[in-house]
Every structure is written in C-alpha cells, then in structure tokens.
Amino acid sequence: MSELLVINNLHASIQGKEILRGVNLTIRAGEVHAIMGPNGAGKSTLSAVLTGNPQYEVTAGEVWLKGKNLLEMPPEQRAREGVFLSFQYPVEIPGVSMVNFMRTAVNEKRKYEGKEPLSATAFLKLMREKKQLLEMADKLNNRSVNEGFSGGEKKKNEIFQMAMLEPCLRILDETDSGLDIDALRIVAEGVNRLKTPDNASIVITHYQRLLDYIVPDYVHVLANGQIVKTGGKELALELEEKGYADFE
C-alpha cells in the first residue's frame, strides 16, 4: 500500500506555547488510525496544523501528502488536495445556505482538478443521494450552514460534507462528542460506507466508544505533544480500562 500521509518530527505552537513536540506518523491508503490521549495532549492541534489553521505556527518538521509538501499550501489548497476535517465544533454561518456553500466548495474542487462545474440538476441530485446516506432531512438545502442545528445534526452535516467532497484524508476530530447513540451509529455508518482502498482516516477521540463503530487498524497515544505508544485496536480497550494516568 502506498504512503498517503507522512508526518516527520512535527513541532507546532500557539501564541508561543509549544503543543506538538515532534510528532512522527505514517499513514497508508486504506488505513484507519485512531489518536487517543489525555486532554491537552495536542490531539486537536494536530488536526488544526494538518488543515492549515492560521492560529497555529509550525516551528519544525514536515508533512507530505501523496508526496506533496502540505505545509506550503494554503488551507483551501489542502482541502482541494483531499484533506478534510470533521470539526469538533462546526461553525455556524448565518445567511450562507447549505446549497450555496456546498455548490461553491464542490465546484472549486472540480476546477482545481480541471473538471467542468456540475450542472444545477446534477448537483442537486448528488446532494439528495448523500443526504440519504446520513438520513438527513430534505429541507437542509435552504438552511444556513449549521445555524440552529442540534449537536447531532451538526456532526451529521460534517459527514454529509465529507460525502460530497470525497476526500482522501479524513480527519474526524472528536466526532462522537455530543452525539446520542442513534446519531453516533448513523455518523459511524456513513464514515464506514465512504471508506475506500484509496482513502485513509485519522480518528481523534478521547473515548473508546466511537472505535466500536469505526474500527481502527492502529491506535496511537498522543501525550505531551508526542506519540508515545502505538498498538492495534486492543490498545483502545486497555486505555479505556486504565485511563491515561501512565502517560500524563
């Protein structure tokens, strides 16, 4: 299997405070990697740095996506290259409708790939198909992005957008937080059905619960800004039992 993402000695800080202190991680196409760890270990910082959030500064290291230097790209280019983040806290955008938002995103990506924009009919058909996958209501199109959505609706909406954009690297940041068991099942099934041999997932979570549904090939423990332990899916169960005390 080919290497999709290679992270070498990644250091990053926010407002002068170092959070990531030398992260090394290689992810191949088709794999699911879980990243677990205590609060404040740098889990969300890793997702922010990979997606180019301007609040964080990379102070050392490199990240390669399919052989391209990811850290040199602006956030939108990373997205068009196939990096997708399911946000822990999806942002509400009053006045921007879901249909306008998604059509712009899909067509900007197509333009980047040298494809023609989708016609209005083809686009709406695609929206309808993907909504069904997440069991979402039809009235979604004209609602403002995430505005007034419940916690569960917001997370479903993230995975819906993921379905629309078909990324190669899917980063799920605490996707299970705030979800009841039914929403969790729908979201996890959506993620699993969108899995292909060509994409890979990074599942960031504090709890083992989500990993019952999205089964990882590898589990990494991130503590104090470094990956301190790597194992198979059984490591998640061990962490659930023992907690993170050994790593703090």
Add this chain to the structure above:
Amino acid sequence: MLTLNKGERQELVFINEPQLDLHIQQQEGSSLRVIVINSQFSILNSIEVHHVGTGCHTEIYALAYLKNKESVRTHTHVHHDVGGGTSKQVIKFVLDDEAQGEFLGELKILPNAQQVQAEQTNRNLLLSEKATMRTRPQLEIYADDVKASHGATTGQLDESALFYMQQRGIDAPTARRMLIQAFMQDIAEQISDEGKRNQLLQTIDGVVE
C-alpha cells in the same frame, strides 16, 4: 410631509438616493415600509415617522456598504405619539477602507402611547482597521405598558467561519465575499418588488469585490 391615510400600505425603496429627508405621518392602521440602500456618495439620510393614529406599523431597513473615504449618516426618528402601534428598524453598515458610518436612532414613545412594540437593531461590519462607526441609539420611553428593545453590535468578519469555508476548499476572497453578502442579504430580501430586489442584489454583487 407625506401622509399615509387610514389603512393605507406603502413601501418606499431608495437605492443610492443622493439625499434623503423623509417626514411621514401615519394615520390609523396604516402600514409603512422604508428601505434605504447606499453604496456610494457621502450623504445624510434622515427619516422621521410619526404615528398619529392607533395601530400603525412601521418598518425601516437601511443598509450602507461604503469604501474609500465615503461617509453615510443615517438618522431615524420614530415617534409613537399614540398607542397600539409597532415599529421595527434594522440598520446595517459595512465599512471598508477609511469609510465612516453613523447611526442615530431616536425612538420616542409618548406617555399615552400604551401597548406599543418597538424594536431597533443596528449591526455593523468593519472590513478595515481604518473604518469607523458611530452609533447612538436614543430611546425615550414615557409609557409603561410597552415592549421596546434595541441592540447595537460592531464587529469584523468571523475568522472561524472563514477558516471553516477554506477547509472546504473555498478560497479566502470568495469566502469573504460570501460572508459579506450573507450579512447584507436579509435587508435585500425585505424588498417585495422583484425588479428592485434584483437591482439591489446586483448592486451588492457589484460592490463586494
């Protein structure tokens, strides 16, 4: 002085009117909607409305999108002289470069004007560090059985929304444009005349570059 007769309904739309000085009197049960849009010139908009009959309804929507050193002052005077009426004001400014905005909103509810509902909202978006906004709500309420609310906020584009949009592959200038349009959209939607509404939407598209 313009008078709305008993039960009359009027919608007045002013798009880039070089000077606006409105004095309107509303008689019983009349309904008025004023929409004022500015995207050029430096001017003063003055709008004065008196409810002289009971059960009148007034809506004032004003939007200014200004660049360079343009300056727009919007002054509203809504006087509930008698009771049972409602008024709603939504005033928005989008200020770029060194543009200046001013909103003065006088809302007066006289002592025997009971059971009035009045609402005044002023929201401003600053796109440049050199743009300035002055806002001065002035509520004078002399009746006790009324509902009056006002709110004024001035801020910048939401950085977290910008990043969210970029994370979905939308480049920064396009994301900014979409957010600015979203901020102005609800005013445009108030215009019931389709031709005028489209004219305004085009004006908005034209200025947001």
